[in-house]
Amino acid sequence: DGGITQSPKYLFRKEGQNVTLSCEQNLNHDAMYWYRQDPGQGLRLIYYSQIVNDFQKGDIAEGYSVSREKKESFPLTVTSAQKNPTAFYLCASSIWENTEAFFGQGTRLTVV
Amino acid sequence: AQKITQTQPGMFVQEKEAVTLDCTYDTSDQSYGLFWYKQPSSGEMIFLIYQGSYDEQNATEGRYSLNFQKARKSANLVISASQLGDSAMYFCAMSPDSNAGGTSYGKLTFGQGTILTVHP
Numbered sequence: 001d002g003g004i005t006q007s008p009k010y011l012f013r014k015e016g017q018n019v020t021l022s023c024e025q026n027l028n029h030d031a032m033y034w035y036r037q038d039p040g041q042g043l044r045l046i047y048y049s050q051i052v053n054d055f056q057k058g059d060i061a062e063g064y065s066v067s068r069e070k071k072e073s074f075p076l077t078v079t080s081a082q083k084n085p086t087a088f089y090l091c092a093s094s095i096w097e098n099t100e101a102f103f104g105q106g107t108r109l110t111v112v
Numbered sequence: 113a114q115k116i117t118q119t120q121p122g123m124f125v126q127e128k129e130a131v132t133l134d135c136t137y138d139t140s141d142q143s144y145g146l147f148w149y150k151q152p153s154s155g156e157m158i159f160l161i162y163q164g165s166y167d168e169q170n171a172t173e174g175r176y177s178l179n180f181q182k183a184r185k186s187a188n189l190v191i192s193a194s195q196l197g198d199s200a201m202y203f204c205a206m207s208p209d210s211n212a213g214g215t216s217y218g219k220l221t222f223g224q225g226t227i228l229t230v231h232p
Contacts, residue, residue, distance in 0.1 A: 033219065042203055042222030088155060100147065101220065103157035
């Protein structure tokens with residue numbers, strides 16, 4: 001089945017450590033996105049990528065980094081510079097000019 | 113900049129009745145897209161319905177319809193014949209107009225969401 005896979009579903013890290021969240025898609029979509037969701041809030045865009053080897057900052061990119069070396073993969077690194085990393089992270093993809101984005105199941109990151 | 117406002121933190125509806133979830137938006141773009149997503153307690157985001165800013169007719173998808181009033185900048189979601197499985201968080205979102213040609217429908221601005229509870 002085609003879709004977006006995020007792993008792991010739950011992730012725990014100690015404060016001060018970098019952590020990388022995985023996102024893989026087999027939908028052959030050009031564009032991929034990372035969103036952050038805090039409890040009771042809507043999603044906010046962290047980074048997005050339209051094509052391989054290119055990505056742009058979203059609204060809340062500080063403390064995060066991404067790479068797009070393959071069309072299928074768009075990993076997100078939460079660095080120690082991110083002040084409040086505990087959140088639910090959702091990856092999405094879309095055909096750049098299509099009508100909707102498809103989302104993964106999300107990764108719930110807890111930093112203690 | 114784009115902004116989405118959902119003023120109903122929570123809504124309750126009886127099973128089999130219709131319910132309207134409110135959404136207003138603000139943008140200076142001439143062309144944009146409006147979306148509704150459903151988020152069950154499991155966390156995934158499920159696409160429900162889409163309305164283009166130049167579409168003259170309101171979008172419909174099964175039990176979902178989008179009441180689009182461009183002059184009032186509103187894009188309310190109507191769910192007819194509510195089911196217990198409709199209980200979830202609902203998000204209104206919009207996409208920008210891309211200067212590069214075409215619109216990126218994945219680069220979304222979301223509202224705060226409305227929690228819908230369907231009672232039997």
